[in-house]
Amino acid sequence: MATTPDKMSYERRRAVDAATQVYLAGGAVDMSALATTLGVGRATLYRHVGNREELIATVLAEATERTMRRVSRSVTTTGAQRILDLVAGQMHAVDKAKPLHDFTSREPLLFVRLALMPGKIEAVSTAVLAEALTEESESGRLSLPLPVDDLALAIVRICDVNLYAPLLGGDRAEIDTALNLVALILGVERAPSH
Template sequence: MPVPARRVVSRERVVQGGCAFFLRHATLDMDGLADSLSVSRATLYRVVHGRDVLLGDVLWRLGERALAQARDETTTPGLDGVLETTRRFTALLRHAAAFRAFLRAEPATAARVLFTPAGGVHARVVEAQKGILAAAAVDPAWSPDDLDGAAFLYVRIIESALYAELISGRRADPATAERAARAVLEAC
């Protein structure tokens, strides 16, 4: 009896499939994803090395798209442009139904994937924010000395407001978060 050929799937294809699955189901079920990609669960895990890693890739890919849209729609330069991009980006996330449903259904997983190296999302967001700050720093009215530190602190402030219910079970005031974020950027 011939041995069936092994189906090969690329990491990029798995991430694309994971994005589509997540948007449809507000979660990432590895069995369901494997079925949708016509691969075995073992093959899926061999490619992605775990659900948290794949969730991190999926959430980052979807977030990166929202961030690109927010950047494209930003009309203000400098520090005010950084804040405008953030307002636009967080509004997109707040209205992303699958993402919000995931946060409600799997808060521990969401926190692990979003805030720790397990999913790698936070590090990628900080790096993207560093790029936003560097682009804004061409404005002579504002130029931070420490882009790495400014990006890290800025992202943590925005995360604390955006994910306040996940972190502490209470609502955050976006206006207060923006004032705090502005203060950090002005101090850098």
């Protein structure tokens, strides 16, 4: 019997949600254990979600979007300051996220590949940031120095490489460096951090 698209979507959602629960609890996403939890075979699970790396990328991309949207709702500033506050809030939230620390401790190379290469995580970060840039630009509160998608991608990449500096050989996350660079790109001065 062929699986209908709706059933496939439902089963995929179930698998992603179950993997998200494991991730948020600080556990390792194991495809055999996940298949058992869902009451399906491994082949069925792979058919629904792709391979383990694709599943983890989906879990991390959804976590990224949830965090960015939560931070965005809390930002009350406008213009370039809104973008800086959104980026700062996101970076600080990610830097403090225990599930992410657990994951990067276990699988640093996989995380670097998923987070710093073009893919789901970068795409969702860029899309949410592009929405905010577009809103500020269309309202006349921000003049964009680059096309919105290029600017959003540039900001995301600057932030990622500085945020994940410890995974790339640095001592600590370089959040202030990233924010100073974003402010420079946006053509605004940033208040010094304390």
